[in-house]
Amino acid sequence: xxxxxxxxxxxxxxxxxxxxxxxxxxxxxxxxxxxxxxxxxxxxxxxxxxxxxxxxxxxxxxxxxxxxxxxxxxxxxxxxxxxxxxxxxxxxxxxxxxxxxxxxxxxxxxxxxxxxxxxxxxxxxxxxxxxxxxxxxxxxxxxxxxxxxxxxxxxxxxxxxxxxxxxxxxxxxxxxxxxxxxxxxxxxxxxxxxxxxxxxxxxxxxxxxxxxxxxxxxxxxxxxxxxxxxxxxxxxxxxxxxxxxxxxxxxxxxxxxxxxxxxxxxxxxxxxxxxxxxxxxxxxxxxxxxxxxxxxxxxxxxxxxxxxxxxxxxxxxxxxxxxxxxxxxxxxxxxxxxxxxxxxxxxxxxxxxxxxxxxxxxxxxxxxxxxxxxxxxxxxxxxxxxxxxxxxxxxxxxxxxxxxxxxx
Numbered sequence: 182x183x184x185x186x187x188x189x190x191x192x193x194x195x196x197x198x199x200x201x202x203x204x205x206x207x208x209x210x211x212x213x214x215x216x217x218x219x220x221x222x223x224x225x226x227x228x229x230x231x232x233x234x235x236x237x238x239x240x241x242x243x244x245x246x247x248x249x250x251x252x253x254x255x256x257x258x259x260x261x262x263x264x265x266x267x268x269x270x271x272x273x274x275x276x277x278x279x280x281x282x283x284x285x286x287x288x289x290x291x292x293x294x295x296x297x298x299x300x301x302x303x304x305x306x307x308x309x310x311x312x313x314x315x316x317x318x319x320x321x322x323x324x325x326x327x328x329x330x331x332x333x334x335x336x337x338x339x340x341x342x343x344x345x346x347x348x349x350x351x352x353x354x355x356x357x358x359x360x361x362x363x364x365x366x367x368x369x370x371x372x373x374x375x376x377x378x379x380x381x382x383x384x385x386x387x388x389x390x391x392x393x394x395x396x397x398x399x400x401x402x403x404x405x406x407x408x409x410x411x412x413x414x415x416x417x418x419x420x421x422x423x424x425x426x427x428x429x430x431x432x433x434x435x436x437x438x439x440x441x442x443x444x445x446x447x448x449x450x451x452x453x454x455x456x457x458x459x460x461x462x463x464x465x466x467x468x469x470x471x472x473x474x475x476x477x478x479x480x481x482x483x484x485x486x487x488x489x490x491x492x493x494x495x496x497x498x499x500x501x502x503x504x505x506x507x508x509x510x511x512x513x514x515x516x517x518x519x520x521x522x523x524x525x526x527x528x529x530x531x532x533x534x535x536x537x538x539x540x541x542x543x544x545x546x547x548x549x550x551x552x553x554x555x556x557x558x559x560x561x562x563x564x565x566x567x568x569x570x571x572x573x574x575x576x577x578x579x580x581x582x583x584x585x586x587x588x589x
Contacts, residue, residue, distance in 0.1 A: 229547040230540065231584045238543050241583075243576035245539050246522050250568045252515035253561050254449075256554050261438040261456070261508040263500045266492070267476075268368030269430040271375060271403050275419045276320070276382050279305040283415050284399065296408050298374075301399040302426055308418065324380040331373035338366040355451035360492050361475040371430075374403045406430040429502070432495040436471055437479075438508045439486040452511035454491050455555065459507055468555075469493055471508065509554055518553070519562040524574040526552065526560055527581050537573040537580050538566045545573060545580055 233241070283289045284301040296302065345362040348354040382398055402408075409427040413419050436456055440448070450473055457468035471491030479488040491508070493500065500506065527535045527547075534552050537545040550565035566572060573580060 229584070230544055231537075231547075231580055232541075232544045233580075233583070235543060237583075238576075241576040241579045243545075243580070244574050245571040246525065246574050248566050248568055248570045248572060249520045250517060251520055253518040253520060253559065254452075254556055255447075255512040255514050255516055256556070257440075257444060257447075257510045257512055258554075259438050259440050259508050259510060260459070261436040261491075261506050263493075263502055263504040263506060264435050264437050265429050265431070265502050266364060266433065266435045266474075268364070268371050269406075270409065270427060271371055271429075272427045273302075273375075273400060273403065273425050275305060275400075275413075275421060275423045275425055276379055277305075277421045278308045279398070279419060280308060281413045281415055281417045281419060281425075282306060282397070289411060289415055290408055292408050292411055294408050296402045296406065296428060298403070298405045299401045301401050302408070303400050303413070303415075305398045305400055305419075307398065321380070321383050324376065324383050327376040328373070328380050331369065331376045335366070335369040335373050338362070338369040342366045356453070356472050358475075360472045364474060364492070371404060378403055400425060402428050404428055404430055431498065431502070433492050434495045434500055434502070435474065435476075436491045436493060436506060436508060438489050438491065438510065439481060439484070440489060440510065442480070442485050442487050444510075444512070445487060447512045447514075448489065449511040449513050450489070454511060455509040456491065456493050457507050457509075459505055461507065467499065519565055519568070521550065521560045521562055521565060521572055522574050523555055523558045523560045525572040525577055526550070527577050535581075536565065537577050539571040539573070547581075547584065548572075 233243070281289075282304040284304055289303055290296065342359075342362040342365075345354060345358045349356065349359050378401065382400075385398060406428045409429045411426050412424040413426075419425070436454075438454075453473065454471040455468050456471045461467060471493045474490050474492045476488075476490040480486065481488075489510075521536060525536045527537070529535065534550050535547050536550055538548050540546045548566050550560075551563035553561045553563045555561070
């Protein structure tokens with residue numbers, strides 16, 4: 182019996198050894214070496230320190246820049262309101278007395294939907310009385326004059342825009358002059374589209390009236406944008422000149438900033454501002470530059486405020502008219518500040534800001550910083566590492582992932 186047990190144990194031993202011998206089975210896939218080293222159990226003070234291997238540091242492409250103390254432009258933070266620029270909200274009116282019907286094969290669109298240029302919004306069935314027919318000729322003359330006037334204004338706006346762009350190229354004017362000229366040019370383009378659409382509609386109606394016909398006239402959107410309001414419903418009879426609907430173009434948008442009148446002389450009005458959502462940290466990913474624009478002077482005597490305006494791009498539709506935003510205004514002068522590269526900032530899920538400071542050969546410690554403001558590629562710090570400390574720019578996000586085990 183004991184001999185049988187011994188033989189069985191020997192066989193099992195041989196079977197186990199054969200699985201470990203070369204050729205005895207498939208080898209497990211070799212894993213890439215981690216870009217960091219572990220030397221025993223770290224102390225609590227070392228929990229935020231990452232030590233990379235030389236190969237790992239090279240693979241992550243780590244680069245460092247020294248913290249500096251140098252003059253930085255002054256800023257002031259105010260709350261602003263997003264608004265539709267002048268000329269970007271187009272109201273379409275009825276050119277004659279008629280009956281409202283939905284467009285062919287559909288219903289009247291609801292406010293808030295996106296519409297395209299020349300998209301039919303409603304259909305108008307003319308109701309032409311003898312008096313209305315008699316007034317058709319004067320209306321056509323008036324519409325033709327409006328088209329000619331709009332073309333002349335557009336040509337003037339185009340000349341002003343070309344002049345502003347040339348002056349900006351020669352560094353004779355700031356960006357505000359170009360933005361203002363572009364806004365005026367866009368406004369004149371919208372006016373011309375509306376005038377041409379009205380003339381075309383009146384021409385069709387006059388031709389039908391002369392032939393004793395009463396054809397349907399499609400009323401289309403003069404521009405691409407958001408349908409803001411519908412003032413007439415299907416089956417309603419509207420008078421000539423009655424408002425039908427409004428279309429708002431939401432790119433670009435303006436931001437109106439009420440600022441204290443005492444800061445007027447301190448404002449660097451020719452420099453861009455930084456626009457971000459309320460509650461967002463300085464330099465957050467959603468922030469974008471606001472270019473100063475010239476607008477009719479406005480002020481609020483009760484609150485001792487005056488209004489300044491900035492233009493922002495809104496291709497992604499991130500901002501809506503009426504939304505409150507945070508605006509970092511550029512001010513004149515500079516102040517000595519602690520400066521870190523913007524690329525060195527790392528934010529956690531709670532919005533706190535950190536940097537990785539080089540504390541030894543291939544070793545980097547995560548340090549909390551307080552960001553006062555972000556100007557271009559510079560982050561102005563309230564608190565942070567000492568002047569001369571080297572912080573990681575390239576590779577900071579990768580080290581953060583390495584520290585928390587999210588790297589491969």
